[in-house]
Amino acid sequence: MSRIRTGRCDRERxxxxxxxxxxxxxxxxxxxxxxxxxxxxxxxxxAGTAARTAARVEARNGSGGEAAGRAAISGGLAGTxxxxxxxxxxxxxxxxxxxxxxxxxxxxxxxxxxxxxxPNDDPKGP
Numbered sequence: 001m002s003r004i005r006t007g008r009c010d011r012e013r014x015x016x017x018x019x020x021x022x023x024x025x026x027x028x029x030x031x032x033x034x035x036x037x038x039x040x041x042x043x044x045x046x047a048g049t050a051a052r053t054a055a056r057v058e059a060r061n062g063s064g065g066e067a068a069g070r071a072a073i074s075g076g077l078a079g080t081x082x083x084x085x086x087x088x089x090x091x092x093x094x095x096x097x098x099x100x101x102x103x104x105x106x107x108x109x110x111x112x113x114x115x116x117x118x119p120n121d122d123p124k125g126p
Contacts, residue, residue: 029104036103043100043112046073050081051096051116058085059092059118069096093117 053072058065066083073081077098086093095115102109 032104036107039100039103040110040112043077043098043110044114046077047081047096047098047112047114048116049073050098051094051114054083054096055092055094055116055118058094059121065092065094069094073098088120090120091117092120 050069050073054065054069056065057068065085069083070078070081077100080099082097084095084097093115095113098112100110100112
């Protein structure tokens with residue numbers, strides 16, 4: 001038995017491939033946006049870790065806080081870190097700002113900032 005072909009099947013051939021090609025950029029953009037959100041959350045977490053570490057070391061030792069804070073940050077974010085200090089006889093306050101470069105084209109860089117205050121335990125004073 002032979003099959004009879006109609007013109008309709010020939011016209012629809014490849015339709016799914018064309019629809020798939022049209023949808024792939026949307027899927028890629030959504031995936032990149034998800035990765036971008038994760039990267040921003042990671043930068044925020046790293047800023048908090050760096051600020052806590054720097055303030056703790058500075059409060060206990062009186063020095064070395066910035067080096068300890070940079071060591072607590074992983075990878076390329078450590079190079080973008082800035083530390084802003086405020087010292088008093090009672091407390092050490094540090095604000096750490098990291099710059100997370102964008103993954104999604106067209107977005108600007110994100111500045112992750114965290115501020116931590118620790119009691120000043122340094123026996124030498126401020």
